[in-house]
Amino acid sequence: MGTAQRRSASEDGTATQAQEQAQYRPLWVEEPAKRYRMPDPVRRSAVRALIIVAVTLIQAMVAFFCTMAESWLAFPMVISSVASTVLATWGVVDVLVTRQVWNQRYGVVSEPSSTARSLRRERRAARRRGGAGQLSHS
Template identity: 75%
Template structure:
């Protein structure tokens, strides 16, 4: 029988997942190209030198694609916020602001109550 289990990690956002898939494909092609360059070098083929140059270029591109994953993740977190955890500074600051707002509303209600109490009298005595 099929039993649904909750995911242990949250799913990556779409732009980050797209960048990660692209990086994995580029890295795998780079590894294949490096292997072909090595085999061409061992065989003494004329393709060895162009393959080594292509391998260097694809290594640069693969490094760039991995950095793209990191940058995309950082940008997504900045635009859409991070998941708040109990030790998060943002949660602590929101709590302080909420307490301050509640205190300000309570003071305003108290002042309004005091003003209303004295409205119907001609003198304050």
């Protein structure tokens, strides 16, 4: 086999590999999440609220169609839709309250360089210096 034939064979192999690499592309590229997932209690209340709101919307549609068809079922469906709307409002407020409670309990990151911590340390030191001979804090 001559040098020219070897060169063309190796170029063909390189070209074939390049074509295979060009054809193989992953379907997706994983990227790190920009937002963390919701805490479990908040996620539970959000799913609960979503289900309640979905059922309420379905009930409202059924009530509307029953009213248009002048069915006997229209009045009970309208009453249950009103009650379900109250329940859906409670579900959405529950998500907001659960999220706020979780943030207040677990959302604060305490670091040694925190301003609040250094202020507390200074106050504690001032109390020890100023109140060495006192029996009470009055």
